[in-house]
Amino acid sequence: MDGHLDAQLGLVGGLAEGELLAVVAAKKRVEAAEQGFELEKKKRWQDWELELLAGRGSEADFIVEGGIRVPLPLADKNQAGIHAAQVRCEQARLELDAARNELAPRVAQAYHGFTAARDRVGLFRTEILPQATKALEQVREGYR
Numbered sequence: 001m002d003g004h005l006d007a008q009l010g011l012v013g014g015l016a017e018g019e020l021l022a023v024v025a026a027k028k029r030v031e032a033a034e035q036g037f038e039l040e041k042k043k044r045w046q047d048w049e050l051e052l053l054a055g056r057g058s059e060a061d062f063i064v065e066g067g068i069r070v071p072l073p074l075a076d077k078n079q080a081g082i083h084a085a086q087v088r089c090e091q092a093r094l095e096l097d098a099a100r101n102e103l104a105p106r107v108a109q110a111y112h113g114f115t116a117a118r119d120r121v122g123l124f125r126t127e128i129l130p131q132a133t134k135a136l137e138q139v140r141e142g143y144r
Helices: 002-042 079-142
Strands: 049-056 062-069
Touching (some): 002 079
Antiparallel strands (some): 049 062
């Protein structure tokens, strides 16, 4: 009987180790996709450039020039990259839901098997074993 209980515990442990790892991996893929989405949104605005030049002119004059370049996202707002990142986020979320949906009934089945085995062990310990012990003592008394 304890072997059956150990088998049920092994099944639950195997699910916890293998299947839950699939859920954890799916969560990590969602996080990575969300970070990729944020990165794509930031690519909408390109980096500003600051330029400062100094030198001497042809007449030995000291010349300083400066400039700032601010690209405006008028034509390319990285919409394709943002949309692709949104699709990857949604796909990762759906994979996470699928992993959870696959895991839930298996864990429930393993849990029900475990509780049934635990109840059987409790029944043996509280009722059957004491009755068997009492019957054994009565048989021993009968042979004395």
